[in-house]
Amino acid sequence: MDKLINDFSFGLFFWALIIFVGLVLLLKKFAWKPILDAVNTREEGIRNALLSAENAKKEMQNLKSDNEKLLADARAERESMLKEAREIKEKMILDAKTEAQVQGEKMISQAKAAITAEKNAAMAELKNQVSSLSLEIAEKVLRDELSNKDSQAKLVEKMLGDAKLN
Structure with missing residues:
Protein backbone atom coordinates (compact mmCIF):
# COMPACT_ATOMS: atom_id res chain seq x y z
CA MET A 1 0.00 0.00 0.00
CA ASP A 2 2.97 2.28 0.63
CA LYS A 3 4.10 1.75 -2.92
CA LEU A 4 0.77 3.04 -4.26
CA ILE A 5 0.97 6.16 -2.14
CA LEU A 12 -2.79 9.71 -14.12
CA PHE A 13 -5.34 10.41 -11.38
CA PHE A 14 -6.77 13.31 -13.38
CA TRP A 15 -7.10 11.29 -16.62
CA ALA A 16 -8.53 8.31 -14.75
CA LEU A 17 -11.01 10.62 -13.06
CA ILE A 18 -12.06 12.18 -16.40
CA ILE A 19 -12.41 8.77 -18.03
CA PHE A 20 -14.43 7.56 -15.02
CA VAL A 21 -16.71 10.62 -15.12
CA PRO A 34 -32.69 2.30 -20.50
CA ILE A 35 -31.77 0.09 -17.54
CA LEU A 36 -33.83 2.24 -15.15
CA ASP A 37 -36.68 2.39 -17.68
CA ALA A 38 -36.52 -1.40 -17.99
CA VAL A 39 -36.44 -1.74 -14.20
CA ASN A 40 -39.35 0.72 -13.85
CA THR A 41 -41.26 -1.05 -16.62
CA ARG A 42 -40.58 -4.38 -14.94
CA GLU A 43 -41.61 -2.94 -11.57
CA GLU A 44 -44.81 -1.55 -13.13
CA GLY A 45 -45.46 -4.93 -14.78
CA ILE A 46 -44.98 -6.69 -11.44
CA ARG A 47 -47.27 -4.17 -9.75
CA ASN A 48 -49.89 -4.69 -12.47
CA ALA A 49 -49.47 -8.44 -12.20
CA LEU A 50 -49.97 -8.24 -8.42
CA LEU A 51 -53.06 -6.07 -8.91
CA SER A 52 -54.34 -8.49 -11.52
CA ALA A 53 -53.65 -11.39 -9.17
CA GLU A 54 -55.45 -9.57 -6.36
CA ASN A 55 -58.38 -8.82 -8.66
CA ALA A 56 -58.38 -12.42 -9.85
CA LYS A 57 -58.34 -13.56 -6.23
CA LYS A 58 -61.29 -11.32 -5.41
CA GLU A 59 -63.10 -12.49 -8.54
CA MET A 60 -62.39 -16.11 -7.58
CA GLN A 61 -63.82 -15.44 -4.12
CA ASN A 62 -66.88 -13.85 -5.71
CA LEU A 63 -67.22 -16.79 -8.09
CA LYS A 64 -66.75 -19.20 -5.21
CA SER A 65 -69.47 -17.48 -3.18
CA ASP A 66 -71.69 -17.40 -6.30
CA ASN A 67 -71.01 -21.10 -6.86
CA GLU A 68 -71.81 -21.87 -3.23
CA LYS A 69 -75.01 -19.86 -3.53
CA LEU A 70 -75.91 -21.67 -6.76
CA LEU A 71 -75.16 -25.01 -5.12
CA ALA A 72 -77.31 -24.09 -2.12
CA ASP A 73 -80.11 -22.98 -4.44
CA ALA A 74 -79.75 -26.18 -6.47
CA ARG A 75 -79.84 -28.27 -3.29
CA ALA A 76 -82.90 -26.40 -2.06
CA GLU A 77 -84.59 -26.86 -5.43
CA ARG A 78 -83.66 -30.56 -5.44
CA GLU A 79 -85.10 -30.96 -1.94
CA SER A 80 -88.22 -29.10 -3.02
CA MET A 81 -88.57 -31.34 -6.08
CA LEU A 82 -88.03 -34.47 -3.97
CA LYS A 83 -90.60 -33.27 -1.44
CA GLU A 84 -93.05 -32.53 -4.23
CA ALA A 85 -92.37 -35.96 -5.76
CA ARG A 86 -92.96 -37.61 -2.38
CA GLU A 87 -96.22 -35.69 -1.96
CA ILE A 88 -97.33 -36.68 -5.46
CA LYS A 89 -96.41 -40.30 -4.75
CA GLU A 90 -98.34 -40.28 -1.48
CA LYS A 91 -101.32 -38.61 -3.18
CA MET A 92 -101.24 -41.19 -5.95
CA ILE A 93 -101.09 -44.02 -3.41
CA LEU A 94 -103.94 -42.49 -1.42
CA ASP A 95 -105.97 -41.96 -4.60
CA ALA A 96 -105.28 -45.55 -5.66
CA LYS A 97 -106.33 -46.84 -2.23
CA THR A 98 -109.47 -44.71 -2.29
CA GLU A 99 -110.28 -45.85 -5.82
CA ALA A 100 -109.66 -49.48 -4.86
CA GLN A 101 -111.88 -49.08 -1.80
CA VAL A 102 -114.63 -47.47 -3.89
CA GLN A 103 -114.32 -50.23 -6.50
CA GLY A 104 -114.36 -52.87 -3.75
CA GLU A 105 -117.45 -51.37 -2.16
CA LYS A 106 -119.07 -51.14 -5.58
CA MET A 107 -118.25 -54.79 -6.29
CA ILE A 108 -119.57 -55.80 -2.85
CA SER A 109 -122.81 -53.87 -3.40
CA GLN A 110 -123.16 -55.42 -6.88
CA ALA A 111 -122.53 -58.87 -5.41
CA LYS A 112 -125.10 -58.20 -2.66
CA ALA A 113 -127.60 -57.01 -5.29
CA ALA A 114 -126.89 -60.11 -7.40
CA ILE A 115 -127.28 -62.34 -4.34
CA THR A 116 -130.57 -60.59 -3.44
CA ALA A 117 -131.80 -60.95 -7.01
CA GLU A 118 -130.82 -64.63 -7.08
CA LYS A 119 -132.46 -65.14 -3.69
CA ASN A 120 -135.66 -63.42 -4.84
CA ALA A 121 -135.66 -65.47 -8.05
CA ALA A 122 -135.10 -68.67 -6.05
CA MET A 123 -137.88 -67.69 -3.62
CA ALA A 124 -140.23 -66.93 -6.51
CA GLU A 125 -139.41 -70.26 -8.13
CA LEU A 126 -139.84 -72.00 -4.79
CA LYS A 127 -143.22 -70.30 -4.33
CA ASN A 128 -144.22 -71.37 -7.81
CA GLN A 129 -143.18 -74.94 -7.08
CA VAL A 130 -144.94 -74.88 -3.68
CA SER A 131 -148.13 -73.45 -5.24
CA SER A 132 -147.91 -75.96 -8.07
CA LEU A 133 -147.46 -78.81 -5.59
CA SER A 134 -150.25 -77.38 -3.41
CA LEU A 135 -152.56 -77.27 -6.39
CA GLU A 136 -151.68 -80.83 -7.33
CA ILE A 137 -152.25 -82.00 -3.75
CA ALA A 138 -155.51 -80.02 -3.55
CA GLU A 139 -156.57 -81.46 -6.88
CA LYS A 140 -155.84 -85.00 -5.71
CA VAL A 141 -157.64 -84.37 -2.40
CA LEU A 142 -160.62 -82.90 -4.25
CA ARG A 143 -160.73 -85.80 -6.67
CA ASP A 144 -160.74 -88.18 -3.78
CA GLU A 145 -163.42 -86.11 -2.06
CA LEU A 146 -165.47 -85.64 -5.19
CA SER A 147 -165.25 -89.24 -6.33
CA ASN A 148 -167.90 -90.03 -3.86
CA LYS A 149 -171.48 -88.55 -4.54
CA ASP A 150 -172.34 -88.04 -0.90
CA SER A 151 -169.11 -86.18 -0.23
CA GLN A 152 -169.73 -84.07 -3.29
CA ALA A 153 -173.14 -82.97 -2.11
CA LYS A 154 -171.85 -82.13 1.38
CA LEU A 155 -169.05 -80.04 -0.10
CA VAL A 156 -171.43 -78.08 -2.35
CA GLU A 157 -173.77 -77.37 0.55
CA LYS A 158 -170.86 -76.25 2.73
CA MET A 159 -169.59 -73.93 0.02
CA LEU A 160 -173.04 -72.47 -0.54
CA GLY A 161 -173.33 -71.86 3.19
CA ASP A 162 -169.94 -70.11 3.30
CA ALA A 163 -170.77 -68.01 0.23
CA LYS A 164 -173.99 -66.70 1.81
CA LEU A 165 -172.18 -65.67 4.99
CA ASN A 166 -169.71 -63.47 3.14
Whole structure:
Protein backbone atom coordinates (compact mmCIF):
# COMPACT_ATOMS: atom_id res chain seq x y z
CA MET A 1 0.00 0.00 0.00
CA ASP A 2 2.97 2.28 0.63
CA LYS A 3 4.10 1.75 -2.92
CA LEU A 4 0.77 3.04 -4.26
CA ILE A 5 0.97 6.16 -2.14
CA ASN A 6 4.61 6.80 -3.12
CA ASP A 7 3.99 6.25 -6.84
CA PHE A 8 0.90 8.50 -6.90
CA SER A 9 0.74 10.73 -9.96
CA PHE A 10 -1.75 13.57 -10.35
CA GLY A 11 -1.85 13.34 -14.14
CA LEU A 12 -2.79 9.71 -14.12
CA PHE A 13 -5.34 10.41 -11.38
CA PHE A 14 -6.77 13.31 -13.38
CA TRP A 15 -7.10 11.29 -16.62
CA ALA A 16 -8.53 8.31 -14.75
CA LEU A 17 -11.01 10.62 -13.06
CA ILE A 18 -12.06 12.18 -16.40
CA ILE A 19 -12.41 8.77 -18.03
CA PHE A 20 -14.43 7.56 -15.02
CA VAL A 21 -16.71 10.62 -15.12
CA GLY A 22 -17.07 10.30 -18.90
CA LEU A 23 -17.85 6.64 -18.52
CA VAL A 24 -20.45 7.43 -15.82
CA LEU A 25 -21.98 10.13 -18.09
CA LEU A 26 -22.03 7.77 -21.06
CA LEU A 27 -23.52 5.03 -18.92
CA LYS A 28 -26.05 7.51 -17.55
CA LYS A 29 -27.05 8.70 -21.00
CA PHE A 30 -27.04 5.36 -22.82
CA ALA A 31 -27.18 2.62 -20.20
CA TRP A 32 -28.69 3.90 -16.93
CA LYS A 33 -31.75 5.43 -18.49
CA PRO A 34 -32.69 2.30 -20.50
CA ILE A 35 -31.77 0.09 -17.54
CA LEU A 36 -33.83 2.24 -15.15
CA ASP A 37 -36.68 2.39 -17.68
CA ALA A 38 -36.52 -1.40 -17.99
CA VAL A 39 -36.44 -1.74 -14.20
CA ASN A 40 -39.35 0.72 -13.85
CA THR A 41 -41.26 -1.05 -16.62
CA ARG A 42 -40.58 -4.38 -14.94
CA GLU A 43 -41.61 -2.94 -11.57
CA GLU A 44 -44.81 -1.55 -13.13
CA GLY A 45 -45.46 -4.93 -14.78
CA ILE A 46 -44.98 -6.69 -11.44
CA ARG A 47 -47.27 -4.17 -9.75
CA ASN A 48 -49.89 -4.69 -12.47
CA ALA A 49 -49.47 -8.44 -12.20
CA LEU A 50 -49.97 -8.24 -8.42
CA LEU A 51 -53.06 -6.07 -8.91
CA SER A 52 -54.34 -8.49 -11.52
CA ALA A 53 -53.65 -11.39 -9.17
CA GLU A 54 -55.45 -9.57 -6.36
CA ASN A 55 -58.38 -8.82 -8.66
CA ALA A 56 -58.38 -12.42 -9.85
CA LYS A 57 -58.34 -13.56 -6.23
CA LYS A 58 -61.29 -11.32 -5.41
CA GLU A 59 -63.10 -12.49 -8.54
CA MET A 60 -62.39 -16.11 -7.58
CA GLN A 61 -63.82 -15.44 -4.12
CA ASN A 62 -66.88 -13.85 -5.71
CA LEU A 63 -67.22 -16.79 -8.09
CA LYS A 64 -66.75 -19.20 -5.21
CA SER A 65 -69.47 -17.48 -3.18
CA ASP A 66 -71.69 -17.40 -6.30
CA ASN A 67 -71.01 -21.10 -6.86
CA GLU A 68 -71.81 -21.87 -3.23
CA LYS A 69 -75.01 -19.86 -3.53
CA LEU A 70 -75.91 -21.67 -6.76
CA LEU A 71 -75.16 -25.01 -5.12
CA ALA A 72 -77.31 -24.09 -2.12
CA ASP A 73 -80.11 -22.98 -4.44
CA ALA A 74 -79.75 -26.18 -6.47
CA ARG A 75 -79.84 -28.27 -3.29
CA ALA A 76 -82.90 -26.40 -2.06
CA GLU A 77 -84.59 -26.86 -5.43
CA ARG A 78 -83.66 -30.56 -5.44
CA GLU A 79 -85.10 -30.96 -1.94
CA SER A 80 -88.22 -29.10 -3.02
CA MET A 81 -88.57 -31.34 -6.08
CA LEU A 82 -88.03 -34.47 -3.97
CA LYS A 83 -90.60 -33.27 -1.44
CA GLU A 84 -93.05 -32.53 -4.23
CA ALA A 85 -92.37 -35.96 -5.76
CA ARG A 86 -92.96 -37.61 -2.38
CA GLU A 87 -96.22 -35.69 -1.96
CA ILE A 88 -97.33 -36.68 -5.46
CA LYS A 89 -96.41 -40.30 -4.75
CA GLU A 90 -98.34 -40.28 -1.48
CA LYS A 91 -101.32 -38.61 -3.18
CA MET A 92 -101.24 -41.19 -5.95
CA ILE A 93 -101.09 -44.02 -3.41
CA LEU A 94 -103.94 -42.49 -1.42
CA ASP A 95 -105.97 -41.96 -4.60
CA ALA A 96 -105.28 -45.55 -5.66
CA LYS A 97 -106.33 -46.84 -2.23
CA THR A 98 -109.47 -44.71 -2.29
CA GLU A 99 -110.28 -45.85 -5.82
CA ALA A 100 -109.66 -49.48 -4.86
CA GLN A 101 -111.88 -49.08 -1.80
CA VAL A 102 -114.63 -47.47 -3.89
CA GLN A 103 -114.32 -50.23 -6.50
CA GLY A 104 -114.36 -52.87 -3.75
CA GLU A 105 -117.45 -51.37 -2.16
CA LYS A 106 -119.07 -51.14 -5.58
CA MET A 107 -118.25 -54.79 -6.29
CA ILE A 108 -119.57 -55.80 -2.85
CA SER A 109 -122.81 -53.87 -3.40
CA GLN A 110 -123.16 -55.42 -6.88
CA ALA A 111 -122.53 -58.87 -5.41
CA LYS A 112 -125.10 -58.20 -2.66
CA ALA A 113 -127.60 -57.01 -5.29
CA ALA A 114 -126.89 -60.11 -7.40
CA ILE A 115 -127.28 -62.34 -4.34
CA THR A 116 -130.57 -60.59 -3.44
CA ALA A 117 -131.80 -60.95 -7.01
CA GLU A 118 -130.82 -64.63 -7.08
CA LYS A 119 -132.46 -65.14 -3.69
CA ASN A 120 -135.66 -63.42 -4.84
CA ALA A 121 -135.66 -65.47 -8.05
CA ALA A 122 -135.10 -68.67 -6.05
CA MET A 123 -137.88 -67.69 -3.62
CA ALA A 124 -140.23 -66.93 -6.51
CA GLU A 125 -139.41 -70.26 -8.13
CA LEU A 126 -139.84 -72.00 -4.79
CA LYS A 127 -143.22 -70.30 -4.33
CA ASN A 128 -144.22 -71.37 -7.81
CA GLN A 129 -143.18 -74.94 -7.08
CA VAL A 130 -144.94 -74.88 -3.68
CA SER A 131 -148.13 -73.45 -5.24
CA SER A 132 -147.91 -75.96 -8.07
CA LEU A 133 -147.46 -78.81 -5.59
CA SER A 134 -150.25 -77.38 -3.41
CA LEU A 135 -152.56 -77.27 -6.39
CA GLU A 136 -151.68 -80.83 -7.33
CA ILE A 137 -152.25 -82.00 -3.75
CA ALA A 138 -155.51 -80.02 -3.55
CA GLU A 139 -156.57 -81.46 -6.88
CA LYS A 140 -155.84 -85.00 -5.71
CA VAL A 141 -157.64 -84.37 -2.40
CA LEU A 142 -160.62 -82.90 -4.25
CA ARG A 143 -160.73 -85.80 -6.67
CA ASP A 144 -160.74 -88.18 -3.78
CA GLU A 145 -163.42 -86.11 -2.06
CA LEU A 146 -165.47 -85.64 -5.19
CA SER A 147 -165.25 -89.24 -6.33
CA ASN A 148 -167.90 -90.03 -3.86
CA LYS A 149 -171.48 -88.55 -4.54
CA ASP A 150 -172.34 -88.04 -0.90
CA SER A 151 -169.11 -86.18 -0.23
CA GLN A 152 -169.73 -84.07 -3.29
CA ALA A 153 -173.14 -82.97 -2.11
CA LYS A 154 -171.85 -82.13 1.38
CA LEU A 155 -169.05 -80.04 -0.10
CA VAL A 156 -171.43 -78.08 -2.35
CA GLU A 157 -173.77 -77.37 0.55
CA LYS A 158 -170.86 -76.25 2.73
CA MET A 159 -169.59 -73.93 0.02
CA LEU A 160 -173.04 -72.47 -0.54
CA GLY A 161 -173.33 -71.86 3.19
CA ASP A 162 -169.94 -70.11 3.30
CA ALA A 163 -170.77 -68.01 0.23
CA LYS A 164 -173.99 -66.70 1.81
CA LEU A 165 -172.18 -65.67 4.99
CA ASN A 166 -169.71 -63.47 3.14
